[in-house]
Amino acid sequence: MNTKRRTFLKSAGAASTVAVAVAAGLIKPTEVMAAEWNKAAFEAKGVPDALKGIGVANPAADSRDILIKAPDIAENGAVVPVEVTSKLAGTTSIAILVEKNANPLTADFDFSNGAEGYVSTRIKMGQTSNVRVVVKAGGKSYTAVKEVKVTIGGCGG
Amino acid sequence: MAEPMRIRATMAGDAADIKVLMNHPMETGNRKDAKTGKLVPAHFIQTVHAEVNGKTVLEAQWSQAVSKNPFLGFKVKGAKAGNKVTISWADNLGEKNSAVAVVA
Numbered sequence: 302m303n304t305k306r307r308t309f310l311k312s313a314g315a316a317s318t319v320a321v322a323v324a325a326g327l328i329k330p331t332e333v334m335a336a337e338w339n340k341a342a343f344e345a346k347g348v349p350d351a352l353k354g355i356g357v358a359n360p361a362a363d364s365r366d367i368l369i370k371a372p373d374i375a376e377n378g379a380v381v382p383v384e385v386t387s388k389l390a391g392t393t394s395i396a397i398l399v400e401k402n403a404n405p406l407t408a409d410f411d412f413s414n415g416a417e418g419y420v421s422t423r424i425k426m427g428q429t430s431n432v433r434v435v436v437k438a439g440g441k442s443y444t445a446v447k448e449v450k451v452t453i454g455g456c457g458g
Numbered sequence: 459m460a461e462p463m464r465i466r467a468t469m470a471g472d473a474a475d476i477k478v479l480m481n482h483p484m485e486t487g488n489r490k491d492a493k494t495g496k497l498v499p500a501h502f503i504q505t506v507h508a509e510v511n512g513k514t515v516l517e518a519q520w521s522q523a524v525s526k527n528p529f530l531g532f533k534v535k536g537a538k539a540g541n542k543v544t545i546s547w548a549d550n551l552g553e554k555n556s557a558v559a560v561v562a
Contacts, residue, residue: 407523
């Protein structure tokens with residue numbers, strides 16, 4: 302018997318099971334999507350494309366309710382601590398972009414079930430650049446920037 | 459591969475303060491090996507998933523520009539001492555790791 306044909310039929314069956322589950326509402330499409338890495342957005346070369354990739358089509362409004370805590374001068378671009386606090390009600394996601402990195406989008410965080418609009422992490426910066434934060438709250442997008450001067454780059458080398 | 463991950467979860471007011479330290483090289487794919495002069499292939503965490511008592515609280519997607527041995531800090535309102543925190547990640551080479559801690 303043709304074993305390849307068997308496996309093909311099996312995998313096709315498995316795939317349709319997922320489709321049926323989605324159709325039946327057992328799995329929400331967003332949950333399926335969430336598990337997958339947003340390749341287009343992360344591999345985008347510029348800020349506009351990266352933003353488009355994460356679903357921010359219109360220019361986001363500047364907001365003073367987004368606080369970015371990052372050093373003014375980072376001696377080592379390989380480890381730049383960044384802390385973002387969003388005071389916007391109903392914050393659902395925070396994205397961090399380093400405008401002058403080859404691929405600006407660095408991290409995207411989605412919150413649910415009581416997680417606050419706060420995230421702290423460490424990022425790499427190739428050179429002095431604006432660190433842009435885009436927050437989604439109540440279906441709208443807001444943004445804020447902070448410049449970080451880098452004395453030794455953290456990409457390549 | 460999968461080195462241990464460290465999680466510290468403590469109550470701060472009405473929210474749990476969760477700090478995670480992962481072990482991962484986070485190679486950008488742009489760095490050259492000092493000896494061979496060849497590019498070190500990209501190897502970085504792409505997705506991070508956090509749960510408190512089985513409920514998803516945070517879904518993160520990362521690029522190669524998150525620092526080596528990544529640190530992640532976040533806060534969860536409504537969590538209580540004794541709640542179980544589960545963190546898991548997956549990288550671009552299909553490696554996975556997860557760890558569990560209890561909110562203190």
